[in-house]
Amino acid sequence: MLMESPMELDILKGITSPRELKALDSEALFKLASEIRKVLIKTVSENGGHLASNLGIVETTIALHRVFNTPDDKIVFDVGHQSYVHKLLTGRYEEFRTLRKEGGISGFPKREESKYDSFNTGHASTSLSAAFGMLRANRLLGRNDNVVAVIGDGALTGGMAYEAMNDIGQSKLPLIVVLNDNNMAISSSVGALSHLLNGMRTSIRYQLFKQHTIKHLHRTRFGRFTAVHLERMKNRIKYFLLPNNIFFESLGLMYIGPIDGHDIDAVSSAFGRAMRMDRPVIVHVITQKGKGYAPAEQDPEKFHGIAPFDMATGMVKKNTSGQKSNSEVFGEGLLEIADSDERVCVITAAMASGTGVKPFFAKYPHRAFDVGIAEEHAVTLAAGMAAEGLRPVVAIYSTFLQRAYDQILHDVCLQKLPIVFAVDRAGLVGEDGETHQGAYDIAYLMSLPQMTILSPASQTELLYMLRYAVKLEAPVAIRYNRGALPVEIDGFKEITDVSWQKLDGLFDVNVIATGRMVDIARKALLGLRVGLINARVLKPFDEDLLSVVLERSKVVITIEDGIIMGGFGAAIARLCAERGKRAICIGLPDTPVAAASVMQQLRSCGMDEEGIRNRIRKVLYEIGSD
Numbered sequence: 261m262l263m264e265s266p267m268e269l270d271i272l273k274g275i276t277s278p279r280e281l282k283a284l285d286s287e288a289l290f291k292l293a294s295e296i297r298k299v300l301i302k303t304v305s306e307n308g309g310h311l312a313s314n315l316g317i318v319e320t321t322i323a324l325h326r327v328f329n330t331p332d333d334k335i336v337f338d339v340g341h342q343s344y345v346h347k348l349l350t351g352r353y354e355e356f357r358t359l360r361k362e363g364g365i366s367g368f369p370k371r372e373e374s375k376y377d378s379f380n381t382g383h384a385s386t387s388l389s390a391a392f393g394m395l396r397a398n399r400l401l402g403r404n405d406n407v408v409a410v411i412g413d414g415a416l417t418g419g420m421a422y423e424a425m426n427d428i429g430q431s432k433l434p435l436i437v438v439l440n441d442n443n444m445a446i447s448s449s450v451g452a453l454s455h456l457l458n459g460m461r462t463s464i465r466y467q468l469f470k471q472h473t474i475k476h477l478h479r480t481r482f483g484r485f486t487a488v489h490l491e492r493m494k495n496r497i498k499y500f501l502l503p504n505n506i507f508f509e510s511l512g513l514m515y516i517g518p519i520d521g522h523d524i525d526a527v528s529s530a531f532g533r534a535m536r537m538d539r540p541v542i543v544h545v546i547t548q549k550g551k552g553y554a555p556a557e558q559d560p561e562k563f564h565g566i567a568p569f570d571m572a573t574g575m576v577k578k579n580t581s582g583q584k585s586n587s588e589v590f591g592e593g594l595l596e597i598a599d600s601d602e603r604v605c606v607i608t609a610a611m612a613s614g615t616g617v618k619p620f621f622a623k624y625p626h627r628a629f630d631v632g633i634a635e636e637h638a639v640t641l642a643a644g645m646a647a648e649g650l651r652p653v654v655a656i657y658s659t660f661l662q663r664a665y666d667q668i669l670h671d672v673c674l675q676k677l678p679i680v681f682a683v684d685r686a687g688l689v690g691e692d693g694e695t696h697q698g699a700y701d702i703a704y705l706m707s708l709p710q711m712t713i714l715s716p717a718s719q720t721e722l723l724y725m726l727r728y729a730v731k732l733e734a735p736v737a738i739r740y741n742r743g744a745l746p747v748e749i750d751g752f753k754e755i756t757d758v759s760w761q762k763l764d765g766l767f768d769v770n771v772i773a774t775g776r777m778v779d780i781a782r783k784a785l786l787g788l789r790v791g792l793i794n795a796r797v798l799k800p801f802d803e804d805l806l807s808v809v810l811e812r813s814k815v816v817i818t819i820e821d822g823i824i825m826g827g828f829g830a831a832i833a834r835l836c837a838e839r840g841k842r843a844i845c846i847g848l849p850d851t852p853v854a855a856a857s858v859m860q861q862l863r864s865c866g867m868d869e870e871g872i873r874n875r876i877r878k879v880l881y882e883i884g885s886d
Contacts, residue, residue, distance in 0.1 A: 268295070269295045269298070269299065270291075270295075271284070271288055271291055271292045271295055272292060272295040272296060272299065272348065272353060273353060275292070275348070275349055275351075275353065276351050277350065277351055278325035278326070278330050278349055278350060278376075281322060281325050281326040281349065282326060284326075286524065286525060289322060289326070289524050290524070292322065293318045293319050293322060293524070294552075296318050296322075296345055296348055296349075297315055297318060297551075297552040297553065299348060299353075299356065300314050300315060300318075300344055300345070301315075301552075301553050301571060302571065303344075303356055303357060303359055304344075304359075304566065304569075305568060305569050305570070305571045306357075306568055307357075307359050307360050307361060307568065307691070308360065308565075308566060308567045308568050308691060309341075309344070309359060309360050309367050309565070309566070309691070310341035310342065310344070310367065310564060310565050310566075311550070311553070311556055311563045311564075311566055312549045312550040312556045312560040312561075312563040312564050313341055313342040313412070313442070313549060313564060314341075314342050314343075314344040314345055315549070315550050315551050315552050315553055315556055316342075316440075316442050316521075316547040316548055316549040316550060316551050316560075317342045317345060317410075317440055317521070317547060318345050318522075318551070318552075319521060319522045319523065319524045319527060319547075320410075320438065320440060320521045320522075320527055320545050320547060321345040321346050321349065322345070322349065322524055323524050323527035323528040323531060324346075324408065324410070324438070324531065325346070325349050325350070326524070326528055327528050327531040327532055327535070328406055328408060328531070328535075329405075329406075330350070330376055331375045331376045331378070332405050333405050333406040333407070333408065334378040334379075334391065334394050334405065334406070334407045334408065335376075335378060335408045335410060336369075336378055336379045336381065336387045336390050336391040336394070336407070336408070336409045336410065337369055337381055337387065337410050338381060338384060338385065338386065338387035338388075338409065338410060338411040338412060338415045339368075339381060339382065339383065339384045339387075339412070339415060340368035340369045340380075340381035340382055340695075341367065341368060341382075341565070342410075342412070342440070343368060343369050343377075344356075344359070344367075346369070346376070346377075347359075347365060347374070350374055350376035351374070351376075352365055352373075352374065360691035360692070360693070360855050361691070361855070361856070362854075362855070362856035362857070362860045363856075364855070366693050366694075366854075366855055367691065367692060367693065367855065368380070368381060368382045368692075368693065368695055369381055378394065379391075379394070380694075380695070381695070382659075382692070382693075382694070382695020382696055383659070383660065383663065383695060384412075384414065384415040384418050384633040385411075385415045385416070385417075385418025385419070385420040385421045385633055386420060387409040387410065387411050387415070388409050388411060388420075388421050388424035388425060388428065388435075388437065389420060389423070389424040390409075391407050391408065391409035391435060391437075392407075392409075392424055392427065392428050392431075392433070392435050394407045395407040395433055395434070395435050396431075396433065399433065406434075406436060406535060407435055407436070408435075408436045408437075408438060409435065409436070409437050409438065410438045410440060411437060411438070411439060411440065412439075412440045412441075412442065413439065413440070413441045413442065414610060414632070414633055415633055416439070417610070417631075417632030417633045417634055418632070418633040418634055419634060419636065419637065425508075425511045425512075425513065426511060428511075428512065428513065428540050429511040429512020429513055429540055430512055431540070432512070432539055432540065433539075433540065434535075434537065434538050434539055434540060434541070435540050435541075436531070436534045436535070436541055436543065437513065437540070437541070437542040437543070438531075438542075438543050438545060439517070439542055439543065439544045439545065440521065440545055440547055441518070441521075441544060441545065441546050441547065442546075442547045442548060442549040442560075508542050512540055513540045513541060513542045514537055514539060514540065514541040514542070515541075515542055515544065516530050516533060516534060516541060516542070516543045516544065517530070517542075517543055517544025517545065517546075518544045518545070518546050519543065519544065519545045519546065520545070520546060521545030521546055521547035522547060522548070522551065527543075527545055530543050530545075531543060549564075550563055553574075554574075555573070555574025556574070559574075561613060565614075565692075583744045583747065584719070584744065585616070585742075585743060585744055586684070586719060586722060586740045586741065586742070586743065586744060586745055587614065587615055587616035587684055587742075588616050589616075589719045589722055589723065590615070590616050590655075590682060590684070590722060590726065590740070591615070591616030591617050591618070591619055591620065592616075592619070593722070593723040593726045593727075594606065594616075594617065594620060594653060594682075594726060595619055595620050595623060597726065597727060597730055598620065598623075598624060598627065601651065601730065602627075603649065603650050603651040604627070604650075604651045604653065604730060605624075605627040605628065605629070605645065605650055605651070605652050605653070606620050606621075606627065606628050606629070606652070606653045606654075606655060607628075607629045607630075607631065607638050607641060607642050607645075607652055607653070607654045607655070608629075608630050608631075608638070608654070608655045608656060609630070609631055609632065609633060609634055609635045609637075609638045609656050609660065610630060610631075610632050610633045611655070611656065611657060611660075611684075612628075612630050612655075614657070614684070614685075615655035615656070615657070615682065615684050616655070616684075617655050629641070635656055635660050635661060635663045635664040635667075636663065636664045636666075636667050638654055638656065638664065639654060639664040639667035639668055639671060639672060639679075640667045640671045642654050642672070642677075642679045643667070643671040643672050643675070643677050643679065646672075646677040646678055646679050647675070647677060651678060651679075651680070651730055652679050652680070653679075653680045653682055653730070654679060654680070654681050654682065655682040655684060656681070656682070656683070656684070657683075657684050657685040657696075657698065658683045658684065658685050658686045658687075658698030658700075658701040658739065659685065659689070659695065659696045659697065659698055661681065661683055661701065662700055662701065662704060665704055668681070668705075668708060668711075668735070669708055669709075672735050673708045673709050673710050673711050673735055674709070674710075676710045676733070676734050676735065677734075677735060678732060678733050678734060678735065678736075679735050679736075680726070680729045680730060680735075680736050680737075680738065681735070681736065681737040681738070682726075682738055683698070683701050683705075683737050683738060683739040683740070684740065684742070685698045685741070685742045686698040686701055686702075686715075686739035686740055686741055686775070686821070686822075687699070687739075687741045687742075687775065687776060687821030687822065688741075688821060688848070688853060688858050688861045688862065689741075689742050689858070690742070690855070690856070690857055690858045690861065691855050691856070691857065692855065693852075693853075693854055693855030694852035694853065694854060694855075697848075697852070697853050698739070698741070698822075699821075699822055699823050699848045699853065700822065700823060701737070701739055701822065702715075702739070702798060702820060702822035702823075702827045702828050703822060703823055703825065703826040703827045705737050705739075705798075705799070706798065706799055706826070706827065706828065706831060707826070708735075710734055710735060711734075711735050711736075711737060711799060712729075712732060712734060712735070712736045712737070712758070712797070712799060712800070713736075713737050713739065713797070713798040713799040714728075714729065714736060714737065714738045714739070714755075714796065714797055714798070715738075715739050715740075715774040715775040715795070715796055715797070715798050716738065716740055716745060716775065716796060717745065717746070717749050717773075717774070717775060717776070717778035717779060717794050717796060718745050718746045718747060718748045718749045718779075719744070719745050719746070719747050719748070720747060720748045720749075721745075721748075721749070721755065721796060722738065722740055722745065724754050724755050725738050725755055725796075726738060728755050728756065739775065740775065740776075741775065741776045741821065742858075743858070745775075745776060745779070746779050749763070749778060749779065749782075749794065750763070755796065755797075758797040758800050758801075758802055759797070759802050759804075759805065760772075760793050760794060760795050760796060760797065760802040760805045760806075761793065761794040761796060762791070762792075762793055762805065763778075763782065763792045763793065763794055764785070764790075764791050764792045765791055766791040766808070766809060766812040766813070767789045767790055767791050767812075767813075767885070768789075768813065768814040768815065768883060768885045769789075769790045769791070769813065769814065769815045769816075769817065769876065769879055769880060769883070769885060770790065770791035770792070770793065770809050770812065770813045770815075770816055770817070771785065771790055771791065771792050771793065771816075771817045771818075771819060771876070772793045772795050772809065772816060772817070772818045772819070772832060773792065773793070773794065773795065773818070773819040773820070774794070774795040774796065774798060774819070774820050774821075774828060775820070775821055776821055777819040777820060777821055777867070778792075778794045780819075780862070780867070780868065780869055780872065781819050781872060783869050784869040784870075784872040784873040784876065785873070785876065788873075788876060788877070788880065789880075789885060790876055790880070791809070791812075791813075793805065793809060795818075795828070798828050801831075801832075806832075806835070810835070810836065810839050810841055813841060814841070814842065814883055814885075815841070815842045815843070815844060815879055815883060816832065816836050816841060816842070816843050816844070817843075817844045817845075817846060817875075817876065817879065818832050818833070818843070818844070818845050818846065818847070819846045819847070819867070819872065820845075820846075820847045821847070821848065821867070822847055822848060823847060823848045823849070823850060824845050824846075824847040824848065824849070824850065825850050827845075827847055828847075829843070829845030829846070829847055830845060832845075833845055844875075844879065846866070846867060846872065846875065847867075848865055848867075849865060853865065
């Protein structure tokens with residue numbers, strides 16, 4: 261196992277900028293790659309993060325910075341979770357121990373962090389469009405810098421990548437696309453593109469055959485004649501033995517590869533050839549996700565994004581509570597419903613493991629569909645299935661579901677189709693930072709017609725909501741946070757309609773909280789004469805209970821783990837204003853929330869127990885009810 265050797269970092273410690281890579285010989289570069297892997301494994305084992313993808317792209321990233329002149333030349337990493345190696349090579353070794361920590365460096369490229377991070381990324385399939393935009397801007401401004409997009413085979417399942425390639429190919433501008441082919445996204449890559457790339461991986465034989473043929477022909481007396489027609493002959497050989505590359509070349513991108521992505525010299529040579537072509541080109545590199553660390557090689561999906569773990573065994577440091585996650589509870593509940601309702605099926609977008617639906621795939625493979633990184637397609641696919649009488653459950657993280665906003669509106673809500681959206685990772689998500697916060701789902705779902713929004717305060721409530729949602733003849737979203745809600749909240753009752761729950765008596769000041777904030781609010785209110793309402797249905801409102809609350813209150817305080825602008829609290833505040841009542845909205849600020857633990861993020865937003873208690877005590881003092 262790689263980590264058995266001590267942490268000797270003679271070369272990496274001396275790398276303060278990518279320029280220093282150009283002076284290193286092959287032996288030194290090989291040692292550098294080994295040192296980088298040691299730092300990656302140690303740091304991610306302590307901080308958590310994306311390990312397997314970074315272990316797989318070490319040599320390719322070294323080659324990128326060895327060949328291109330960053331930061332003048334731009335490198336855009338698709339998704340960005342594989343940029344740890346890039347950060348280590350661009351002067352951030354000393355800061356790397358703070359990866360994903362509060363006040364530390366981000367787990368994704370961040371322009372504010374370094375001049376070498378040319379574009380902020382966190383979602384898939386965006387790199388080609390962004391990089392091509394940069395290239396077009398450079399040419400319009402009279403600059404001749406290179407621009408490189410690094411995209412994985414998983415991200416190529418996203419439709420936006422093909423929209424970009426269509427434009428890139430017809431433009432003839434020299435964008436360099438590096439296809440990092442490791443046959444993995446968050447879950448294993450799926451679909452026709454995966455099969456196409458599988459064919460390309462086996463075609464290294466074409467490269468060897470071509471080299472042998474050229475060498476042999478130049479030895480004959482017809483060598484000069486052959487050289488004149490070599491390009492035509494090469495293409496015929498290539499299309500015979502490697503027909504799949506026609507896919508890219510038909511879009512106008514020259515194809516180089518496949519190349520062993522762990523051979524620094526070979527990859528560097530390919531990048532050099534790509535620069536000299538002066539036209540759009542795709543360099544196809546084959547890498548092994550998790551390379552250099554046995555546990556990650558054996559289970560790259562587990563080590564795609566992983567919590568802190570023991571380096572010696574690869575075992576995740578266990579949650580001492582032993583409680584199941586919300587995703588697990590959801591997955592088990594869905595499977596139980598599917599046992600008795602054959603209409604129920606599940607759709608996810610390359611996140612079957614993370615959303616807890618893997619057991620569903622195992623038991624009912626004919627009713628489970630992973631469409632790859634294609635959220636828009638997932639939603640409209642569900643719409644078509646619902647239109648024909650099925651009950652699709654679409655399980656997608658909050659931050660990724662927002663990519664399909666138009667499809668939810670146009671294809672689902674306007675037709676009032678019965679689809680259940682399992683909005684996992686709602687609210688603050690912690691160390692993944694700004695690009696992954698589930699901060700916006702309340703606001704964007706509240707705006708949609710005929711949409712019901714459920715927000716459980718406990719895992720028991722989540723299960724009942726799922727059963728309720730599947731029976732509704734309308735679109736429903738159930739939003740729940742990463743981690744574990746309380747198993748049950750005192751005073752829980754089964755959900756059979758859109759009613760809220762009054763958890764305490766009503767007073768001059770009353771709090772309307774939702775989701776994970778209910779338990780936090782309850783603890784914050786101990787000993788205070790303040791009422792608490794569990795707003796477990798965000799849309800439509802429980803108008804009966806809301807009317808009673810407004811009648812009784814001098815001040816209404818809403819608490820939600822979503823942005824204040826346009827959220828649940830804003831809607832309540834409008835009703836309060838109409839009735840002359842004072843409203844205070846507590847929620848996430850209208851600025852991105854940086855990486856930290858969830859509790860640190862809540863504290864910084866004034867949404868932990870202490871922050872909420874102080875805010876409410878101030879209100880009580882102001883109205884003379886303290």
